[in-house]
Amino acid sequence: MGRGRITEANWEETGFHYTLSLIAGKYKMVILYCLMGYQPVRFNELQRYIGRISDKTLSQTLKELEADGLICRRAYPQIPPKVEYTLSQRGTSLMAVLDQLCLWGEEHRQ
Numbered sequence: 001m002g003r004g005r006i007t008e009a010n011w012e013e014t015g016f017h018y019t020l021s022l023i024a025g026k027y028k029m030v031i032l033y034c035l036m037g038y039q040p041v042r043f044n045e046l047q048r049y050i051g052r053i054s055d056k057t058l059s060q061t062l063k064e065l066e067a068d069g070l071i072c073r074r075a076y077p078q079i080p081p082k083v084e085y086t087l088s089q090r091g092t093s094l095m096a097v098l099d100q101l102c103l104w105g106e107e108h109r110q
Contacts, residue, residue, distance in 0.1 A: 019097070022068050027053060027061050029098060032087070035071060036095050040084035070094065 011017055023029050027050060034049045035041055047058060062085060065071045070091035076082040087095070
């Protein structure tokens with residue numbers, strides 16, 4: 001499975017570390033999972049799905065996910081502004097990992 005002995009020197013070079021760096025944070029996986037089920041999604045819809053999240057935190061998290069190539073942002077030239085978010089192809093490929101986390105949780109919930 002490609003797992004060797006992990007040392008401090010090579011931890012940051014592992015695929016596991018890289019993947020965690022993309023999805024780490026309180027809301028990133030929740031946003032990705034919402035987009036998987038409901039895309040395209042507007043900013044206010046995401047806020048409703050997630051619950052207690054500030055505009056600033058949601059905006060910053062979406063910018064990070066977009067910068068990492070996991071989501072796509074589409075702005076429409078209209079007033080009031082309309083912006084929609086969808087999973088990118090790269091983000092869609094990550095959904096298999098999130099699905100496995102979900103399945104594990106269902107099987108091992110106490």
